[in-house]
Amino acid sequence: GEVHHGRVVKGSGYPIRFPFIDLAEVSAGGGTIIWRDEANALKVGPISAGADPGPICYNKGGNKPTITDANLVLGKLGDELIGGNLRLNKEKALQGLSKLGDPFEVSRNALELINLEMARAIRLVTVERGLDPTSFSLIAFGGAGPQHALYLADEIGIKKVVVPPYPGLFSALGLLLADWRFEIRKSFPKDLEKEYKELEKKLLERLKQVDYFIRYADIRYKGQGWELTVQLPSEVNEEIVRKTFEEKHLSTYGFIMKDREIEVVTIRVFAVRKRLIPKISSKFGSDDKPVGRRKVMMEDDWIDADVFVREKLPKGLRIKGPAIIEEYSSTTVIKPEWNAIIDDSIILVRE
Template sequence: LTPLNKTQVKSLAPQLKRENVKAVAVALLFSYINQKHEREIGKMLKKSLPKIYVSLSSEVAPEYREYERTSTAVVNAILMPIISNYLNELQRKIRKLGIKAPLCVMKSDGGIATKTIASKKPVGIVESGPAAGVIASAFYGRLLGIKNVLSFDMGGTTAKAGAVKEAKPEIISEYEVAGKVHSGRIVKGSGYPVRHAFIDLAECSAGGGTIAWIDKGKALQVGPISAGAEPGPACYGKGGKQPTVTDANVVLGRLNPKCMLGGEMKIYPKLSEKAILKEICKKIRLELTEAAAGIIKIANSAMAKILRIVSVERGHDPRDFVLMCFGGAGPMHGCALAEELNIAKIIVPQNPGLFSAYGLLAADFQNTLVKAIMKLIDKVNVENVEADFQKLELKGAKLLEKQHVPKMYMRFIRQMDLRYFGQSYELTIPTSKPLTTEILRQTVEKFHKKHMAIYGYAVKEEPVELVNLKLVAIGLIKKPKLKEKPLSGEKPPKDAVTARRKVFFEKDSSYIETSIYKREKLKTGNRIDGPAVIEQYDATTVVYPNWTASVDKFGNIILSAKNGGN
C-alpha cells in the first residue's frame, strides 16, 4: 500500500476555507478494496475544518466502478448541508410542538432511517416520496392477499409507477439525477449516476396540472411543463390560461363542474373550455370534446408506458397484477390504463391523496451493505464468501442497534450481484445462509432464469462473475392495523347518489348520463355498475362502462372488469 501523502491533504484545508467550501467528496481509485486512506483524509479534513461535511465514496458506494462511485459521493456531498439543516430545523419545530418521538425519514429503497443516518447519507433519500407509495401498495397488497401489485401514483405534475412482485417491491441499484432528459427510466448520459438501492420507479410528465400545447408541426402535445398549484389549471380561476389535463377532465364531465375538495374550492368550467378552444381547437381545427379527449388519450398513453416499463420491460406480464391507483388524480385514469394493459382489477384505497403516508407507517428500518468481490464463480471460495457475509451481518446489526432496533426484530437478507463475464451490468439475486457450494449453484441458476425473464436469453455455458455481496439489514417495526367495517348489502344507500351528469367515455365516443356518488356514503359490500363517478374530498374515481365498483371491508373501492380484463 502506497503511503498517503498527508502534506498534500493538509495543504487542501486553507484553500477549501478560502473558497468557503461547505462539503467535500473524497473518492480514491481502489477505496472499495481498502477504505483506510479515504478515512484518513476524512479525519484530517474534519480536524482542520470542523464544520465541513465530508462524503467518503467507500462509505456511500463501496463498489468497483470509480466514476459512478465518485458521482454518488459528490451528489451525497452536495445534499449533506441541505438535508442536515432541513432535518435539524424540522426536529426543532417538532420538539417545539411537544412531540418527543424520534424523527425518521423515508428512503429511496423503501425503508426508513433515523435523522442521523439520513443526514450522513442523504443520497439515500432521493426519490423517497414516490417510494413510500410503492411501500403502501405492497402493504395493502399483503393485507388483501394480493402478491403482485402495480403501484400507480398520479398527482399534480407527474405520474409514477412501481411494481410489487411476490409481495416485495422491485429494487434497482442505479439511478440518474439532475438529468435534462425526462424519462420513465434511467437514460445513460442524461444525468449523474447514483449507485444506491432504489425502488424501481418509472415517471412521466402527466399530472393534473400538466399543460397541453400544439407544437410547430401542428401536433397535440401534453407536458412536460406544468401549471403547478399557482396559477394551476385554467378552471381554478387563479389566472391560468393554458389548458391542462385537469381542464380536459372538467370538459369531459369527469370532475365536478362546481367544486373540488369537498366544496372548499370552486371550479370554473367555462375557463377550461376557453383555454382548450383558444390554445388547441383554433390551432388544429378540432371540436372542444375532440381536443379534450385527445389530451386525455395522450396523457394516458404516457402513463401506460411507465406501467409497461416497470412490468413488461422487467419481464412481468401486467395481466398478472392488480393496479393500485392513488394520488389526487390517479383513480380518475385507472380504468383507462387497466384496459390498455388488460388488467382486470383495480384498487382505489380509502384516502388516495394521502396514500403514500401509509407507506411511511408501514416501512421498516432498512440498510443495504455492499462488499465488492469481482471473481468468477468457479474461482470463488465459498468459506471466504460466507465469512464476508457474516462480517456484513455484524455491521448491519450495529447499524440497527444505533437505530434502537431490538435483536429480536432484526432480519438479514443476503444477495449477490451476478453477471455474465464481460457484461457491464449485473442482476441482484437473493441467496440463502449459510452459503454452501450447492446454494451457490442454485443462486447462479436463479441468475440464468432472471436474465432470461428480463432480456429474453440465458447463456449457461458462459462464465458467471460475482461482482458484489449485498446484505439488507432490516429492523421490523409495528405495522398499522386497519379497521374492518361491518358488511352491508350490495345496493348503495339512496343518499349516496348526489347528482347525475353527462360524462364522456372514449369507447362510446359520446357523453353518457352518469350517476355521481359520494364515497363517504358508500357502505361495505355496496356494488355499483359503471358508468359511474365516485367523488370524495381528495380524489375522484371514474368507473368505466363494463366495470363494476364494490367496497371491501377496509373501505377500499375494488374496480373489476366485467370481461375479465380482455
C-alpha cells in the first residue's frame, strides 16, 4: 500500500483482522537517506542506507548522504561510534552532502524535516487519540533517538525525556527479555464471563503453564463501523463492560451516547508467561569532568559544548546544556535550557 502516516485512508493497503502491536512508524533513523526530488526540493526518507553499506561516513561503500552524516558534520556526533570500533569519515560525509548543496545548510534542513516528521508521529498517537502529549514523558532509544529527542520535546511541549541504559540495544533487549504472550479470541460472545473462562481454560490446556491472564474486548455502540479495544478486569458484568467502554470512548472521541446500546464484537484473552529478567543498569564512574569540547550546531548557531562519556559519570551528577553525552551504543544531545540528571536512565528536564 501507499504511505499513510498511521491513518487508514484510501490506497493505504488492506485492513487485516489480526493482532498487532499498535505502532505509528516513520522513516526516521540514522540511515535515512537525504535526497532531492525532480523539483529540487529537499526530501528525507523513506529509503534507508541501512547498516551496510550504511551512511557515507561509515566508510563502507555507502554513497548516499544520510541523517547520520548530517549529525556528524553538525558536531552532534564525534569521530567514532561503538566504543571506538567504528571510525567516522567526516570529509566523505561533507563531500556527499555537498552534492545536494551547502553541506551545513542541507544538514540543518534535513534534521529539521526529520524532527517534524517524528513529531507528527507523536501527535498521531497522542493528540489525534484524545491524549495530551505534554502530560507524558518521552523515552528516547535507538542509536539516533537521543540525538533528536529534545528537538521533538520542544516541538511538542514535553518537559521530560528519559534515555534508558544501553539505548542503542533497547529494541533487541526488549525482544529477548519480554514476557511471552499468547492470544485466543471469540467473536460475538453471548455470556462474557462464562466464555472468558472457557478461553482461559483452552489456553491453559495448550500451554500447560500460565502466570496470568489478561482480558480484552472489542466493543462499539450498535451501528458504529469501528470498535474500541478495552482491557477488562478478571471478573466482568454488563455494568463494568459499559463503564469501561464509555471511559475509553469519551477519552478517544470526546463524547458518549447514554441511550445507545453497546455490543461486544470480539473478546480476547492473553495468557502471559513471565521471563526471568536480569536487572539492567547503567555503569557509573567517578569522573564528573568532560572529556573534551567541540562546536555543535544548536539553535541555528555553532555553540561550544562539553562532551562527556556516560560510563565515566557518577550517579546523581547534573549536567547543564549545551552538552553531548557519548556512550557505546548512542549519543545524547543536550540543548541549551535543558539539564541532564545521571541515573540508571539519563533524565533530561527543561529548566
